[in-house]
Amino acid sequence: MEIDHPRAHRSACLKITLGLLAIWFVVSFVGGILLRDLLDANLPSIGSAPFGFWIAQQGSIICFVLILIAYAVLMNRLDKQHGYREDK
Amino acid sequence: MAQGTLNFIFIGITFAVYITIAFRSRAASTKEYYIAGGGVSPFANGMATAADWMSAATFISMAGTVAITGYDASRFLMGWTGGFVLLTVLMVPYLRKFNKATVPDFVGDRYYSKVARGVAVVCAIFICMTYIMGQMRGVGVVFSQLFGIGIPAGVLMGAAIVLVYAGMGGMKGITYTQVAQYTVMAFSYTIPAIFIAMAMTGNVIPQLGLIGNYNLNGEVVPFLEKLNNINLELGFQEYTSGKMSTINMFCITAALMCGTAGLPHVIVRFFTVKDVKAVRKSACWTITFIAVIYLTAPTIGAFARVNxxxxxxxxxxxxxxxxxxxxxxxxxxxxxxxxxxxxxxxxxxxxxxxxxxxxxxxxxxxxxxxxxxxxxxxxxxxxxxxxxxxxxxxxxxxxxxxxxxxxxxxxxAGLPMWVIALLMAGCIAAALSTAAGLLLVLSTSISHDLMKKIIKPDLSDREEVNYARFASFIGLAVAAYFGINPPSAFIAKTVAFAFGLAASSFFPTLLMGIFSKRVNREGGIAGMFCGIVFTSGYIIYFQFLGGKAEHLFFGITPEGIGFVGMFINFAVTFIVSAFTPRPPTDVQEMVENIHIPTGANETKQNDFEI
Incomplete structure (x- = not known):
């Protein structure tokens, strides 16, 4: 397939990257560190663990896995839309 | 059967497996030596990267750190996993597209300068050396306990094994051994956790046990409440709340994350897969395999503390x-x-x-x-x-x-003897896999980037690989020496150094090199230089020259200062680049090109039999 509009591909790629990094930042830094005490106090516990504590020790790691899966899926779809594929 | 015999059998079997794999997949060409031929499956590379990433210290000590400091230890849990998000979305797909064998290679080409390449080589060698010393010590300690030999003999034995398969097998040998090593590590880490979770909380899954109820001896209370009460009763801070300042916690976590994304031995692992698509897939596997261990560590820490x-x-x-x-x-x-x-x-x-x-x-x-x-x-x-x-x-x-x-x-927890034997095998797997991966980066930085690209450009490929083997021998000898005579206070402190250096030099320099067409040679070198000088100066002053805690910059301890150093690198690079000429057109084209996800193998590398 013809390879076209690398610029459009690049800006769409940047959007995906920044979007996922925003989630990454909110979960780990905002949820696990900056607003932890607020979350501990105001959100329901996960099992018997305070919400912020659980995010910092378990939830954030689970989110990282999901973020990377989302990255792979979204980027592969984007490449396909723009006609980038390895020739067999 | 005695515990000693059982340990011996378990470790004997695992070693036989590693050596067989290393022998069967030994490198036959330069490309196999450096990047395992570039055709490793994403799944296998994910396992290998996870084994490479988890060092003996992570494997043995991290759960203990969580047990002792509770919430505060989250900085390591998040820092050493979250870094992979940065690594995957910002670095490795682009560096893989660039299609070269080492990280200093990219720095040298992108900033079209031997000086930049030289600085990158020095950083890579320093980071690897710091790490590998601790690994050799870890192997030595476990061997000496197992066989009743002295630590020096244990260290030498470990060094000999690593030399055989890292030197001989190159990246290809290392990769497939690491796959086996990850398997051993994962089982030996999670099985004890499962047993203990069942005994203490009645939950088969340790992660659910952690947030579930404690019910031993007929007493049923939420597990973390029990742990908090014990801690308070004995005069510790509450387990689920920390005592570290928020800004320090933030900076250390950030420095560990950015440092992770700039560690050369992790980055090169992704050069071994087929193309950019495979890199993304491989990153998913890597983080999954790492998460298995990192999600278990806090549970082991908490259960073991109560126990x-x-x-x-x-x-x-x-x-x-x-x-x-x-x-x-x-x-x-x-x-x-x-x-x-x-x-x-x-x-x-x-x-x-x-x-x-x-x-x-x-x-x-x-x-x-x-x-x-x-x-x-x-x-x-x-x-x-x-x-x-x-x-x-x-x-x-x-x-x-x-x-x-x-x-x-x-x-x-009174677990059966074979679990203990498995754990011993796991510790050794953790140390060996990391040591081998580091040794490879160390030796290729010296042979490829220092000898071939800077000192002797007319080096043939066969000679280059021989240099690499020779450099691994020297590197191991130095590491073994420090493993036998550890500058113990020094090793613990240099971990801050390795991550600080990676966060303030490699991470920002690679990132700008990938995403900006405007940053140039002058900016890149000045930025790296300022970032490194600031970070290492700060660490040396507060770790080794006895700087007082009240003089810390906003109360940030040396572990977190790499994060500040990173911003200094960014700022200096942009300012200097703005006042100096644009990079040459071919470099600008190169930057354009690495953003196109296909054709990662078009720029053919020379591949020679060795």
């Missing part, structure tokens, strides 16, 4: 479990009977006015020599006596190292 306290606190020494004395022998645990009541007491800093809970004076336990009279070596209860003076400012009598939470865990 340890229930087993030992207020227990007369004479009735203490058998394993306690065996860890006394190795110096990993110690008891100083301060009040002379014959019972072990464990207290936190909250129980004294001195706000410390140190058992003795000095940084680690010291023992009288074998020639000392028995009265100096063996106490009235039969305990092993220390040469250190007791610290009488507080009532705490129990000393234990961070590694005890993993090493003593199966004993505390």
């Amino acid at each position: 340890l306290i229930e087993n030992l606190h207020s227990t007369p020494y004479a009735e203490a479990p058998e394993w306690f004395s065996s860890f006394e022998k190795t110096g990993q645990m110690a008891w100083v009977d301060k009040n002379g009541d014959g019972a072990i007491q464990y207290f936190g800093p909250g129980k004294s006015n001195s706000n410390s809970n140190s058992v003795f004076i000095g940084s680690g336990p010291a023992y009288p020599g074998d020639d000392a009279p028995d009265s100096q070596r063996i106490g009235p209860q039969g305990q092993r006596l220390l040469a250190n003076e007791a610290d009488l400012s507080n009532p705490n009598e129990l000393y234990f190292g961070n590694d005890i939470m993993v090493m003593a865990n199966p004993y505390m």
